[in-house]
Amino acid sequence: MIEPGIRTERSFGVTSTLRPIQRRNLMAFRNSEVYPDVLDVIEMVCIETESVLINTDAANESEVLANHKMAKAAWQMFVHLQEKIDEEIKSYLQSVAKQPPVPPLTYGEQMIENLLDPTKPLPSEEFEGA
Numbered sequence: 001m002i003e004p005g006i007r008t009e010r011s012f013g014v015t016s017t018l019r020p021i022q023r024r025n026l027m028a029f030r031n032s033e034v035y036p037d038v039l040d041v042i043e044m045v046c047i048e049t050e051s052v053l054i055n056t057d058a059a060n061e062s063e064v065l066a067n068h069k070m071a072k073a074a075w076q077m078f079v080h081l082q083e084k085i086d087e088e089i090k091s092y093l094q095s096v097a098k099q100p101p102v103p104p105l106t107y108g109e110q111m112i113e114n115l116l117d118p119t120k121p122l123p124s125e126e127f128e129g130a
Contacts, residue, residue, distance in 0.1 A: 018088055023092030027093075030086070050071045052071070
């Protein structure tokens with residue numbers, strides 16, 4: 001369930017990891033048409049933070065430095081967020097069980113399949129010599 005409102009306090013444990021369902025949801029979100037819109041909003045926030053820096057009085061060096069740090073941090077978070085989402089998706093994809101390859105049926109197995117189910121095709125003649 002989605003909790004309403006803005007999260008302003010830590011609610012995710014420092015050593016916690018996402019559950020597989022959360023990673024799957026992230027993958028769906030990342031591949032949706034909504035994801036670029038969310039990135040645009042986050043980028044807008046970064047630009048707004050830069051605008052504060054640009055509009056800071058150059059004579060006030062400490063404030064310029066503080067705003068520069070904030071602008072730099074905003075862009076670093078923007079990039080890191082994208083990288084983290086991609087990492088979580090990779091972790092999800094690596095955890096999904098891959099189906100083992102099924103070897104093709106031998107001539108004998110194909111004959112048995114055809115006997116048990118005559119709608120199955122007869123084995124090809126290339127197997128007869130095997």
